[in-house]
Amino acid sequence: MTANQGTSNPTGLGTEGFPGFQVELAREMPMKLDSGESIGPFTAAYTTYGKLNKLKSNVVLVCHALTGDQYVSETHPITGKPGWWQQMVGRGKPLDTDRYFIICVNVLGGCMGSSGPRDVDPVQNEPWGLNFPAITIGDMVRAQALLLDSLGIENLFCVIGGSMGAMQVLEWATKFPNRVFSAIPIAGAARHSAQNIAFHEVGRQAIVADPEWHDGNYIQKNTKPKGGLSVARMAAHITYMSETALHRKFGRRLQAGDAVRVGSDDIFQVQSYLRHQGSTFVERFDANSYLYITRALDYFDIAAEYDGILANAFEGTPVRFCLISFTSDWLFPTEESRNIVRALNAVTANVSFVEINTDKGHDAFLLDEPEFERTVSGFLDGVAEHRGLI
Amino acid sequence: MSVKLERDKNIIPTDVLKRPDLQIISNMVVAGSRVLDIGCGNGALLDYLGRNKGVDGRGIELSQSGVNACVANGLSVIQGDADTDLEHYPQDAFDYVVLTRTIQATKNPLEVVKSLVRIGRHAVVSFENFGHWRLRLKTLLTGRMPVVGDDGHSWYDTSNIRVCTIRDFATMCDQLGLRVQRALSLSRSGSIRELKSTGVIANVFGEEAIFLLTRN
Numbered sequence: 001m002t003a004n005q006g007t008s009n010p011t012g013l014g015t016e017g018f019p020g021f022q023v024e025l026a027r028e029m030p031m032k033l034d035s036g037e038s039i040g041p042f043t044a045a046y047t048t049y050g051k052l053n054k055l056k057s058n059v060v061l062v063c064h065a066l067t068g069d070q071y072v073s074e075t076h077p078i079t080g081k082p083g084w085w086q087q088m089v090g091r092g093k094p095l096d097t098d099r100y101f102i103i104c105v106n107v108l109g110g111c112m113g114s115s116g117p118r119d120v121d122p123v124q125n126e127p128w129g130l131n132f133p134a135i136t137i138g139d140m141v142r143a144q145a146l147l148l149d150s151l152g153i154e155n156l157f158c159v160i161g162g163s164m165g166a167m168q169v170l171e172w173a174t175k176f177p178n179r180v181f182s183a184i185p186i187a188g189a190a191r192h193s194a195q196n197i198a199f200h201e202v203g204r205q206a207i208v209a210d211p212e213w214h215d216g217n218y219i220q221k222n223t224k225p226k227g228g229l230s231v232a233r234m235a236a237h238i239t240y241m242s243e244t245a246l247h248r249k250f251g252r253r254l255q256a257g258d259a260v261r262v263g264s265d266d267i268f269q270v271q272s273y274l275r276h277q278g279s280t281f282v283e284r285f286d287a288n289s290y291l292y293i294t295r296a297l298d299y300f301d302i303a304a305e306y307d308g309i310l311a312n313a314f315e316g317t318p319v320r321f322c323l324i325s326f327t328s329d330w331l332f333p334t335e336e337s338r339n340i341v342r343a344l345n346a347v348t349a350n351v352s353f354v355e356i357n358t359d360k361g362h363d364a365f366l367l368d369e370p371e372f373e374r375t376v377s378g379f380l381d382g383v384a385e386h387r388g389l390i
Numbered sequence: 391m392s393v394k395l396e397r398d399k400n401i402i403p404t405d406v407l408k409r410p411d412l413q414i415i416s417n418m419v420v421a422g423s424r425v426l427d428i429g430c431g432n433g434a435l436l437d438y439l440g441r442n443k444g445v446d447g448r449g450i451e452l453s454q455s456g457v458n459a460c461v462a463n464g465l466s467v468i469q470g471d472a473d474t475d476l477e478h479y480p481q482d483a484f485d486y487v488v489l490t491r492t493i494q495a496t497k498n499p500l501e502v503v504k505s506l507v508r509i510g511r512h513a514v515v516s517f518e519n520f521g522h523w524r525l526r527l528k529t530l531l532t533g534r535m536p537v538v539g540d541d542g543h544s545w546y547d548t549s550n551i552r553v554c555t556i557r558d559f560a561t562m563c564d565q566l567g568l569r570v571q572r573a574l575s576l577s578r579s580g581s582i583r584e585l586k587s588t589g590v591i592a593n594v595f596g597e598e599a600i601f602l603l604t605r606n
Contacts, residue, residue, distance in 0.1 A: 320466070322461065341468055341470075342475070342478040343478075345468075345475075345478045345479050346478050346479065346480060347480075348424075348479070348480065348483040348484075350448070350466050351448075351466060351468060352460075352461045352465070352466050352467055352468060353457075353467075353468035353469055353470075354454075354457050354458055354461050354469060355454065355457075355469050356454075356458075357454055371458060374458065374462045375458060375461050375462055377462070378461050378462025378463055378464060379461050379462075379464065381464055382463070382464020382465065383464070385464060
């Protein structure tokens with residue numbers, strides 16, 4: 001293992017001393033990217049929980065979503081908030097750290113220690129900005145595979161993730177079927193829909209329209225396109241929640257007073273909530289990373305490489321699948337998961353599929369949903385029995 | 391002909407024991423085969439077949455609570471509908487496709503049965519026989535529609551929308567040109583009859599029927 005706890009980020013751009021590991025990959029041979037370009041060496045930042053068993057058969061790879069990171073089950077080094085999947089990962093939890101060795105890697109193109117557009121291009125000796133190569137979900141997964149190689153881990157007991165994490169799970173299952181024993185894509189899709197690409201475009205346009213963006217060279221100008229990134233986050237955040245959940249949380253309640261006012265003041269509580277979401281997001285996320293990663297999601301379309309027939313991507317798959325969707329998720333609706341289930345049935349793959357009844361929308365996988373947690377634990381228990389882990 | 395029920399040597403879980411149709415079906419299924427259970431409920435049959443007969447089992451269930459219970463118990467079950475989700479499976483994907491006490495709740499039983507024998511090399515269908523004398527008598531005496539197997543419901547809200555008799559079902563199999571490998575009728579007392587060609591007796595005395603079908 002070449003990683004060291006808490007090694008400093010070679011780019012020196014703000015993740016020094018953060019918990020977790022960093023490792024330099026593709027040192028001898030650059031990694032081919034889907035764009036045709038190559039990258040290497042590059043850095044992968046990751047965290048682990050639990051202990052690797054002797055047979056190395058208990059590895060669970062957790063794939064994070066668009067704005068997630070590797071701090072799954074520990075205090076976030078920037079926000080100070082609990083890990084984004086604290087309720088799922090830990091002792092006695094569905095991803096039980098007494099049983100499994102859990103790895104989560106910051107995606108390639110990200111901004112929490114893995115190589116991304118804010119790192120320094122060693123040739124130009126300045127931040128990559130938009131000169132960083134385009135990244136796809138496939139590239140993220142290949143980078144994770146290189147990391148596992150470097151750790152001497154051949155097989156994954158399970159790959160699990162929600163939203164963009166689900167896309168990585170599907171990419172793993174289709175590109176490395178023999179390295180994956182089971183896969184849990186949650187609130188995902190086999191391709192990004194036109195509607196979702198459209199929402200992302202709103203976010204990207206907000207960023208590039210911010211004068212502080214400086215064609216992506218804001219680091220050199222010692223500034224940040226905070227306004228644009230914040231608007232991007234606000235627009236996206238609306239898509240993560242259901243109308244019912246928003247109404248339950250805020251209704252039409254006013255911030256203060258009931259006078260009819262003009263201007264940009266916070267009048268409704270929901271406004272101030274969104275603004276808060278936007279302003280805290282810019283503290284922990286890089287605007288160019290947001291551009292790169294939203295693009296990666298947009299490019300995602302598994303069937304495209306298989307003559308448009310999704311089932312062909314899964315032909316002969318030995319992977320045990322458990323798909324989970326949420327009734328009120330309108331960003332990745334149940335029909336998207338059902339599409340994948342149908343494709344898996346067409347090749348008689350081993351598949352389970354549960355639609356969880358909830359009004360919490362797309363973000364339900366990040367929230368307290370006992371039925372969802374029971375589904376994950378039950379499925380994993382069944383698979384662990386087959387794998388001889390229990 | 392009345393035959394004693396053949397009990398498996400292994401312990402059958404309570405749910406399977408409670409339902410004689412499931413006992414018989416589990417005896418019909420060859421060990422180690424691939425089984426799709428449509429309308430698998432809480433997964434009792436799949437669980438039993440997996441543990442005791444080494445069956446590679448999958449399930450489809452309409453109710454969310456049923457699916458969740460199955461998956462939480464480690465069974466491979468998807469949320470789906472017999473009317474809409476069978477077309478996606480390839481031909482001969484399974485050795486047995488099982489449909490127990492579910493056909494009466496489908497919108498299009500004819501298409502469902504066609505799918506069963508396409509997806510499976512064998513299809514096993516069990517259903518409540520509405521030709522049973524007690525139901526006939528009840529209708530005659532009370533003048534009201536019988537509702538069977540759907541406790542607490544009336545004709546206007548029962549999920550059992552396509553009820554049939556043993557003769558109805560046998561006629562449909564004929565029309566579809568299917569081969570009936572085995573047909574059994576069960577009575578409340580637990581006695582089992584092999585169906586004769588006409589099925590007239592069974593249609594009167596059998597409370598439930600089980601058909602093992604194949605394509606001709």
